[in-house]
Amino acid sequence: MFGTDRTEEQKLSPKVTDEGNMLRDITLGQYYPADSVIHKLDPRVKITGTFLYIISLFLVRDIWGYAVALAFLASMIFISKVPVSYMVRGLKGILFILLFTAAFNIFFTPGEVIWSFWKIHATREGLRIAIRMVIRLIFLVMGTSIMTLTTTPNQLTDGLEKVLRPLRHIGVPVHEVAMMMSIALSFIPILIEELDKIMKAQSARGADFESKKLSVRMKSMVPVLVPLFVSAFRRAGDLANAMEARCYHGGEGRTRMKPLRYVKRDLLAYLILLIYLALVILAGILF
Amino acid sequence: MSIIADHLSYIYSAGTAYEVKALNDVSFKIEDGEYVGLLGHTGSGKSTLVQVLDGLLKASEGTVYVDGEDIFDKDYPLKSLRSKVGIVFQYPEYQLFEADVFSDVCFGPANLGLERSEVELRAYEALKQVGLRDEAFYQSPFDLSGGEKRRVAIAGVLAMKPKVLILDEPTAGLDPAGRKWILELVARLRKENGMTIILVSHSMDDLAENAERLMVMDKGHIAMDGRPKEVFRYHKELFEMGLDIPEVVKVLYMLRENGVNVNTDAITVREAAEEIRKAIRPA
Structure with missing residues (x-):
């Protein structure tokens, strides 16, 4: 059990x-049960991957970076064989946060006013930050959904136990x-x-x-x-x-009974993750 | 009170990856006062069926008529169904919750909106019917023995005075005396109160002894429906469905295989004994 x-x-x-x-x-x-490479990946890869993806989202500064992140996300969704509707469903839960973040940024960022009503002013800078934040949040949630949709809760716990194992040395049970x-x-x-x-x-x-x-x-x-x-x-x-x-x-x-063991596809996945990370950083430097 | 199932289908988690068709076009009629045994291996749809019959699950397709009325009609008061069809779930003792036995049995009739005096009268009668000792009436249900808890739980359903009583594996986990007691109670309820009985069971022996009609479910539909004698003739088909036949019937078949010319139609121990006697010592 x-x-x-x-x-x-x-x-x-x-x-x-x-x-x-x-x-x-x-x-x-x-x-979501399906027969895909992502489902078969070692949970540790997925945990690390999700973590790296989240970090990458915070490294991204411009449109090219987002394009790389989007391409990566889209291909992962495609490979995972999970219907996009399931991914989008996860966004419903954060709809309020999305709206709140967007509104807050649009109206409370000082800068060039593009639209105003009474005491409320929308600014160009605000709009830009809002769009960036919303995209980032959507990517973040969808990226994490890929992990939870393709990994059973028990695999996740197993993975976490392995990943967090070093903490044992500082007394974490x-x-x-x-x-x-x-x-x-x-x-x-x-x-x-x-x-x-x-x-x-x-x-x-x-x-x-x-x-x-x-x-x-x-x-x-x-x-x-x-x-x-x-x-x-x-x-x-x-x-x-x-x-x-x-x-x-x-x-x-x-x-x-079933120890987690890396196989070839897991190593390949790590490699792809590294390439992705490199691309994101490159996109930041080059453009 | 007759029950008609009219082309019932039930689908769990429709439209998701876990879609399961638990009932597939099930139709039958149960007459007033019948004693029906419902059998089928785990996952054959029996539990779903009894829940649909009691309006606890709404059929995906088709409907149920209790006493000629469509229970899934939006104007039908489901609450009144509770006083007509009572259901004793598997391990009913796990639903006890009150501080004392008597209040727990009062829960059902009180929900029907009856007068307090009527509620208490019914609770008292029901507890007497299941033969619970008087000292236990005001004890905590959690202090009783397993068998007593089950009696209390059954009393909780009986106190609603249903005309149709559905019991899902009522003898599961009981010792032989407890089993016998439950089956006798059910037989008595039918005889004395004229209740219609639907007994879900895995025990072929219990069903052979008691039911006058058997419905066999397999993969969500009724595979066989007939008198126990007729149904148990299809032992090969029953085995294929993961079911069994009463032990005594097996004995009769074995005797026959070994050259004893015995009539294999007997299904109860008494009948079988008689047939064996006839076979080895013809009159």
Whole structure:
């Protein structure tokens, strides 16, 4: 359950969250299964890649840099075989931030006034900064989406554990944190399924979850939350016993069933990342 | 109270990468007072079907008529359906939440908007019906034993006085005495209260002993529908669907393979014993 057993994960993942209409709208993580090179890449490559991409966005100063970043992003989306609509969906969440950033920059940057209304002045410089910021934010979110859409949550945790491993030396319990994250992640679909079951059982007993009155809705959560907590504690106890029974003793000396191992395509991916980074920097110097 | 399923289909996560067609054009009619066994391997669509029958899931296509009324009609009061069709989910004890047993059983009838005295009367009757000992009425449901918790949970549904009772694997995880008790309760409810019963089960033996009609689900549709005797004749097909036949029927087939000329139509232990007797000691 906690390893990188991919088929198991895919069974557990969003399908379960979609059991039933009540919880149809909750998507867990964003993993979009597809057969692409990006999906197969080692999670460490994707984590590092995303990180480098974010840095590159802050190195970019002009249109050429953005063109390189856009070309890179577009080709990654294309290779990942994830529909663009999924990428765009991620932007919905930051729509407000985008508008806010744009407005703030347009109206509060001093400079040549191009449009004014009462005490509000839009400036050319402001517009330029706004466009730059918005593009940067969009690229940032979409770039990160590629990682979350092509990597299962458990692979991500595995990757993070490996990448952050050096922090162990300064006393960060990297393994324990990663273990906690992966347990939490594997429990989310289970608990969502449980929640769905309990809600259905209580609605079969006439509980009203769709009432327009807030007080009624709040009250109707009690028959759901009590059993949910009871079951969460029960499951936690069971799991603790199961881990104990298998002699779990933390990360010391622990090996993995499916250790992360770099293969040729991962090295190639690193190379491509370096080339991309070089291009961005070159674009900054040359133009 | 009759239930008609009219070309029901149900699709999970329609339009996404995880689309699953759980029900595929399912139609049947269950008459008032019938005892129907619903079987099928895991993922065959049984649970989806019972949830659609109780209006907990809205069918993607087709509809359900309870007592001649379309339950998915937008003017149909789903709340009134709760007093007609009761559903006992798998491991129902996991839905207990009140501080004491009696209040928990009151939850259902209280939601129906009945008078307090009526609610309490029903709760009391239901708890008596499931045979819970009186001392337990005001204990915390979490302090009861597993079997008792299940009784309380079933009482919680019975207190709503449904005409149709759907039970999803009600004997799962119980010891033989607990199983027997549940099946007897169900039989009694049908006989004394005239309830229509839909029992979802994996246990061929339980179904052979009790149900008078079996519906077998496979890949989202009804693959077989008939009297238990008729259905269990198709043992090869049942095996292919990942199902089984009652143990006694297997014994009869084995006897036959070994040259004992026994009638393999018996499905309960009693019937089988009689057939074997006839075969080895003809009158």
